[in-house]
Amino acid sequence: MRLQDLFIDETMTIKEALKKLDETAKKILIVTEYNKLKAVITDGDIRRWILRSGDLSKTVSLIMNKKPVFLTIGNEHLAEKLMKEKFIESIPVVNKNKEVVNVIFWNEKFKDRLNYFNKIQNPVVIMAGGKGTRLYPFTKIFPKPLIPIGEIPIVERIMNRFREYGCDDFYLTVNYKKNMIRAYFNELKKDYKINYVEEERPLGTGGSLHLLKGKINNTFFVSNCDILIDGNYSDMLRFHKENKNKITMITSLKHYAIPYGVIKLNEDETIKNIVEKPEYDFLVNTGMYILDPETIEDVPENDFYHITDLINYYIKKGEKVGAYPVSDKSWLDMGQFKEMENMIERLGLK
Template sequence: MSLKDLFISKELSIRDALEKLDKTAKKILLVMKDEKLQGIITDGDIRRWILDNGDLNENVELAMNKSPIFIFEKDVIRAKEILNEKMIEAIPVLNKNHNVVDIIYWNEKFNRKLNYYKKLNNPVVIMAGGKGTRLAPYTKILPKPLIPIGDIPIVERIINRFYEYGCSNYYMTVNYKKNMIKAYFDEKEKPYQINYVEEEKPLGTAGSLHLLKGIIKDTFFVSNCDILIEGNYSGMLKYHKENNNKITLISSLKHYTIPYGVIEIDKNSVVKGMMEKPEYDYLVNTGMYILEPDCLNDIPDNTFYHITELISHYIDKGEKVGVYPIQENSWLDMGQFKEMEIMIEKLGIRNE
């Protein structure tokens, strides 16, 4: 991929810019005019636009950063210092004529994830007690958390992603075929600690969290065991803290096109109009959350209880429930065979 693949015009739609960010996987696009830098747009800029209920059909110019941080070629030796000081993923390099000649990325200079904290010490709860019926007959033999993606079980991939940011304390809720899960991890040499939360009966996506009351005392992550989220986990926690949320839902932007003409009628069944193949954008729940520890007090004891019920409870009480959007391609769901194949393909691990 060449540098010019990251160049866009300010007239490009925000939706098209989002697709280009997904395709390039560089987290930054350069808005150019007459070979001069006009601004940049990142996934963070688009996230803020979405949270402000901005229309994705609008031009990039409305969402871009018009005063981006950049560095001149003669000062490129300071790139690492500036990236670290400003805590940014990438910095454009300009020549004396203000033409963009390069981009320097955080991971090229530091060879690690951009972490807004020294490291994340926050606990991670992985909900791994379900039967995974959508993946039968595989799950008749293996518990869903141990279904391999490449040659690594899905739950281990989830743990590895959190570990990249420093998380080393994991709680895994288990029920179905729990001994197989425990045996797998007990035999592994690992630089992190797994604590098992054993359900005597299925308790839903939140019921087993009550068993952690008094144990988890810090802000914590919760993840389903069949998803992979590509994103800055440290940035998610930072957003959660800065907004004083009780719960933050990690959501994915989903774009849908109805492949038909949609008819609108009035109360007398008279056609008022038609829309040809209308398009819609939604924020959907990925199955990953950030919670405050006092949430554990509001989960009923020994009761089948979904996390969506807890969220509705807080919404009704007027508690602050936030959302952190990620790009559509940053959420991989293994829940069905088709999605599992897509996950394997996107991760590029067929020959791993």
């Protein structure tokens, strides 16, 4: 990727900037004028705009940071200290004319993940008990969590992402082909702990949480076993705590274009108007959540129950349920064959 691929003009729409962020996968765009640093836009700036229900057709001038942190040539050695202080994952480097000559990226320069906390010590619950019927016939032989993405099973990839931020306490809810899952991890040399939570029968995406009563006493993550989220889990936890949410749902922005003219009718069944090839943007549920520990008390005992039922319960009670958006490209789903192939390709394993 060329440095200039990150340069944009302030007249670009936010939707176009979001697409470019996905294409470059660097989480930053640099607003320039004749190659001179004018502002920056990060995925966090767009996230805050989405949470305010902002119009994605507006220009980036509304959300860009006009006072960005930057370094001058010769001061690159200050990058680590400055990035930790400001909690930023990239920093532009400029010459004496303020022309951008380089960008330092945390994940390329330093080995560990940029973490709001010294270590995320929060438990991670992975829902690994389903039959994975959408992936038949694979799941007639393997349980869905052990289906390999490249050479590594999906559930192990999920755990590895969390381990990058310090998580080492995992709970796997198991039912279908549970002995195969146990056998796989028993053979691994690992420096993390796996606790198995056995369902006697399928309990949905949330029912097995009741089995964790008395075992988890801290804010915890929950993830389906067929997704990968490319995001800063430390920032997600910070967001959850700062907003004092009961539950935070990790969401993804999905764009849909209808390839037809959409008809709107009057009450007398005559045509009111035709909207030609409309486009829509939605926040959708990725299957990853952050929950406060007391939520376990509100999950019914031994009932088939989805985690979305728990979310709706809290919404009706007036409790705070938040959404943390990530981009479409940051959410990898292998729930169906096509999505599984996309995951393999986007992870660079094909």
